[in-house]
Amino acid sequence: MKNTINKPIKPLVIGKVGKAYGILGWITIFSFTEKKEQIFSYLPWFFLKDNQWTKITVNNWKKYKNNFIVSVNNIFDRSIIKNFTNANIIISQNTLPLLKKNNYYWNDLINCTVFNTNYNYIGKVNNLIRTKNNDVLIVYNQFSQLKKNILIPFIENQIIKNINIDNKLIIVTWN
Structure with a gap:
């Protein structure tokens, strides 16, 4: 699960990690994308916390109130996932779809x-x-x-x- 060697090319923050949810390793996330669900189209994610990169694979996600909760691959324990609270969710800019001429992010x-x-x-x-x-x-x-x-x-x-x-x-x- 942890891979500190890999980090995104041209990092772009697209969300923030909230607090742990439940006891099975789910965590709340906040999407900064225009259409909130679009955050799940830009994978893989990297969590950046305390200058440490961690590449994340999302197993599952659910809408929760105005945000989302996600299950991360190989994390099944609240005490492990809570270490990512307040981390930025970052992708490589090349993950974004190419835009038509005169369009921009x-x-x-x-x-x-x-x-x-x-x-x-x-x-x-x-x-x-x-x-x-x-x-x-x-x-x-x-x-x-x-x-x-x-x-x-x-x-x-x-x-x-x-x-x-x-x-x-x-x-x-x-x-």
């Missing part, structure tokens, strides 16, 4: 430099959030005296004018 937008249409520097994307109406870029400008995040609605063609993933560049209509 959220993590592709992280660290993109953002300029407005007048070529004024706004900052770098450090996160995104999902709201009921649209996604929002969280942009931080380390040169700004305000030292706060700028929230820019992710509305393509209206506010988001151009995204160039290869050059890590986003052009927006924003002041």
